[in-house]
Amino acid sequence: MVFTFSQGLLVTRKAPELIVPERPTPREVKQISDIDDQESLRFQIPLLFFYKNDPSPSMQGRDPVKVIREAISKALVFYYPLAGRLKEGYNRKLMVECNAEGVLFIEADANFTLEQLRDDLQPPCPYLNQLIYDVPGSEGILGCPLLLIQVTRLTCGGFIFAIRFNHTMCDAFGLVQFLKAIEDMARGERSPTLFPIWQRQILNARNPPQVTCIHHEYDAINTNEVPSDNMAHKSFFFSLKGIKALRNQLPFHLKDCSTFELLLAFLWKCRTIALKLQPEEIAKVCCIVNVRGKRYEMDIPPGYYGNAFTFSAVCSKAEQLCKNPIGYAVELVKKAKAQMNEEYIRSAADLMVIKGRRIKFSTRGNFIVSDLRNVGLGDVDFGWGKPIYAGTAGAVAVISFFTKYQNKNGEPGILVPICLPQSAMERLQEELKGLMIQGSAEDLCNINQTQIFSKL
Structure with missing residues (x-):
């Protein structure tokens, strides 16, 4: 699909695909915490990363789309809940069905350079839906992919990495931890530098729950x-x-x-x-x-x-x-x-x-x-x-x-x-x-x- 959004600037997208963990992962249901599971966090939020063409020696001549796609698949072995789907239990309690259905990924190419974007590098992004296409049916909370990622190559050799994540699953620190795991895999590591920990019960309500502060x-x-x-x-x-x-x-x-x-x-x-x-x-x-x-x-x-x-x-x-x-x-x-x-x-x-x-x-x-x-x-x-x-x-x-x-x-x-x-x-x-x-x-x-x- 080709989209023109400004002064002849084009983004050509391939069909969305699902990236699954590279190896088999546990099939189980995991509850998220009671801090995760609040109505105010039931939304998805997009982030953008703009990269120049400045590869390290090991990345010379390599395609960032291919490298990142493969690294995501490897990182999901360790972060396999992110490849699952959310469902509701008793009292609207959210839980993750770890079924390895995968995260959405879009490969795209643009006919412009970073320099041509000028001030549009800063938010608000006027062409957000071209850099991270809102795949129909993916924007919900229940039964939807927990991550949507688009990598757009630029003619200058740089690229734009865009990610939309379900906020009930992680905060900004947690997302960066996952992105650093993708970074580790892209650089040839066999496991993340920082191993992921679930342990969501740490931030669960007490038994019995008791509200002791004014909120x-x-x-x-x-x-x-x-x-x-x-x-x-x-x-x-x-x-x-x-x-x-x-x-x-x-x-x-x-x-x-x-x-x-x-x-x-x-x-x-x-x-x-x-x-x-x-x-x-x-x-x-x-x-x-x-x-x-x-x-x-x-x-x-x-x-x-x-x-x-x-x-x-x-x-x-x-x-x-x-x-x-x-x-x-x-x-x-x-x-x-x-x-x-x-x-x-x-x-x-x-x-x-x-x-x-x-x-x-x-x-x-x-x-x-x-x-x-x-x-x-x-x-x-x-x-x-x-x-x-x-x-x-x-x-x-x-x-x-x-x-x-x-x-x-x-x-x-x-x-x-x-x-x-x-x-x-x-x-x-x-x-x-x-x-x-x-x-x-x-x-x-x-x-x-x-x-x-x-x-x-």
């Missing part, structure tokens, strides 16, 4: 949801110089806050103003907190590739958030993150079971942010060097992502895609400029062109 992240606090049509999708680039200028607006006792806390609070305030919430209406921001490591004492072993995070929610009346200096929002964010502990995480898993996994986050007045800067997306190297951009294809409804990015001038910073109704997006741009220090607007934030869309 504002799941509060249905607003009845008027954000409309899903006539949405504007933009990316905002924050330079290091600009972030420093923003930090200078904080009182002395908050200047040691993290860059994530600072930028999250800033965007939360600007976004709330743009949405024009009523003064007494609740504005909420949820940051995604990774619970791996020693800090939370969850005993999550290296190699665990399930969802190992929870939402840390911050609430404020819209009027207070909008009228106070940015330090007000920073303090709220810091306090919420500091209160995150093992009991909170256990309580969240218990809540999923008690509510039958039917609760999910609201959209109006809510802003969810995931920090992907340090999960390793930019380190995935199949043998052609590291990607020049690696990250999500854009925001997903009220969810935005912080991604490392280098602008066209070579300046490093943070890229943040955001979705809002068109009128609110226009107000957001004005607020971003208005809340900056005079004279530093261009230093802090550069905005790419709007992409109007109805569905990512």
Whole structure:
């Protein structure tokens, strides 16, 4: 199939195929955790990786499509649940039927170079469906392939690796772990450097479940949801110089806050103003907190590739958030993150079971942010060097992502895609400029062109 999407640029796709594990794998049913199994994660999310033609000596003259296809088949021997299908059990409990049906794979060729894409390397991707074709029947949660992968060769010798994954199966850390296993196989290894661990019971609810914390992240606090049509999708680039200028607006006792806390609070305030919430209406921001490591004492072993995070929610009346200096929002964010502990995480898993996994986050007045800067997306190297951009294809409804990015001038910073109704997006741009220090607007934030869309 041939598709033209801009100025004569063509993508030619072959028919989708299923890649199965190279060797026989166990036939069994595995339950996912109660943190995996929440309504809010029942969606698929696409990521894009753009590679130049810079092969290592061992990859000289080799076809990236062939190399990656074979490596996926080998990696699935170790990650065989990803080749299965999800089904529901009692109380809507999700489980994986490990049947080796395989993951979807598409081979494609384009008639353009990376250079011709220019600013389109950054989200929102205006031609997403050409770089990762939405195969009919593959977009669901139950009974569908858990991964969809497309590798598109470019005329310059580079290629684009695109992957869409079912979020109930893994988070960004888990996905990168699988991609690194593909990398290992592509380089001739017989097994992954980091062996995968299932052990999803670690993040299951207690018996009996008991909700011991207040979980504002799941509060249905607003009845008027954000409309899903006539949405504007933009990316905002924050330079290091600009972030420093923003930090200078904080009182002395908050200047040691993290860059994530600072930028999250800033965007939360600007976004709330743009949405024009009523003064007494609740504005909420949820940051995604990774619970791996020693800090939370969850005993999550290296190699665990399930969802190992929870939402840390911050609430404020819209009027207070909008009228106070940015330090007000920073303090709220810091306090919420500091209160995150093992009991909170256990309580969240218990809540999923008690509510039958039917609760999910609201959209109006809510802003969810995931920090992907340090999960390793930019380190995935199949043998052609590291990607020049690696990250999500854009925001997903009220969810935005912080991604490392280098602008066209070579300046490093943070890229943040955001979705809002068109009128609110226009107000957001004005607020971003208005809340900056005079004279530093261009230093802090550069905005790419709007992409109007109805569905990512």
